[in-house]
Amino acid sequence: MKSDIRVCASWRDRHDRPVYTLSDTCPECGGDAENSAPAPFDPEDPHGRYRRALKERRRA
């Protein structure tokens, strides 16, 4: 199952915790939201998702 959850791309600068949303923008600061890194509570193959997320970060 693919997750559509996004996270504020600048949450480390603007918030003290990740801000998740289903929208393209952060509901708290209005900034861009990007596909979220695997959430720690995600029960699906957490190790595989984590490694893929690290690879995807080279885009940033």
Ligand SMILES: [Zn+2]
């Ligand atoms: Zn934000």
